[in-house]
Amino acid sequence: EAGVAQSPRYKIIEKRQSVAFWCNPISGHATLYWYQQILGQGPKLLIQFQNNGVVDDSQLPKDRFSAERLKGVDSTLKIQPAKLEDSAVYLCASSLRGDQPQHFGDGTRLSIL
Amino acid sequence: GENVEQHPSTLSVQEGDSAVIKCTYSDSASNYFPWYKQELGKRPQLIIDIRSNVGEKKDQRIAVTLNKTAKHFSLHITETQPEDSAVYFCAATTNTGFQKLVFGTGTRLLVSP
Numbered sequence: 001e002a003g004v005a006q007s008p009r010y011k012i013i014e015k016r017q018s019v020a021f022w023c024n025p026i027s028g029h030a031t032l033y034w035y036q037q038i039l040g041q042g043p044k045l046l047i048q049f050q051n052n053g054v055v056d057d058s059q060l061p062k063d064r065f066s067a068e069r070l071k072g073v074d075s076t077l078k079i080q081p082a083k084l085e086d087s088a089v090y091l092c093a094s095s096l097r098g099d100q101p102q103h104f105g106d107g108t109r110l111s112i113l
Numbered sequence: 114g115e116n117v118e119q120h121p122s123t124l125s126v127q128e129g130d131s132a133v134i135k136c137t138y139s140d141s142a143s144n145y146f147p148w149y150k151q152e153l154g155k156r157p158q159l160i161i162d163i164r165s166n167v168g169e170k171k172d173q174r175i176a177v178t179l180n181k182t183a184k185h186f187s188l189h190i191t192e193t194q195p196e197d198s199a200v201y202f203c204a205a206t207t208n209t210g211f212q213k214l215v216f217g218t219g220t221r222l223l224v225s226p
Contacts, residue, residue: 042216
């Protein structure tokens with residue numbers, strides 16, 4: 001089975017610019033997650049979708065971060081405006097259902113100059 | 114909320130030795146504990162998981178043990194090989210409905226030939 005696909009793999013922007021990441025989950029997976037992984041740390045959950053609805057966005061900095069999963073399949077995560085502390089790898093994961101194991105994509109490495 | 118501590122942060126072993134990584138969690142309601150392996154620049158990969166109704170689970174050279182009373186769980190790798198070198202993350206969550214994984218800070222395992 002094809003894994004979780006993410007793009008781009010790398011992105012370099014200047015602070016205060018905007019950026020968007022894309023995720024295509026494993027086919028049939030209803031639950032989708034976005035994580036932020038800062039260098040040397042474990043992934044931190046930003047937002048969780050069940051189909052096209054948000055289950056948990058309690059750790060999403062909503063003043064600058066937004067995410068959507070309009071048709072219950074692909075998802076985009078946006079940052080506007082970016083800050084230096086947003087430099088991290090942004091990982092997308094999916095699972096068949098909310099109580100099933102999560103499978104991760106390769107991530108997007110974001111560098112803010 | 115849940116807090117997961119992981120030790121050691123780095124672990125160096127000789128090929129063929131055993132390696133043990135330990136994690137403690139704070140929320141007694143947590144009942145699902147996965148372990149992920151992340152090679153440099155790659156996606157986290159689920160290598161084994163355990164649910165709170167089981168005390169131990171084994172898969173070839175990898176085993177996980179869980180002590181619910183003490184709220185800690187451990188990853189055991191026997192007969193280590195150079196390809197086991199990676200960062201290992203433990204995580205904990207309740208697993209009724211939707212997972213909200215809280216990750217440990219990671220253990221960098223180096224297996225020397």
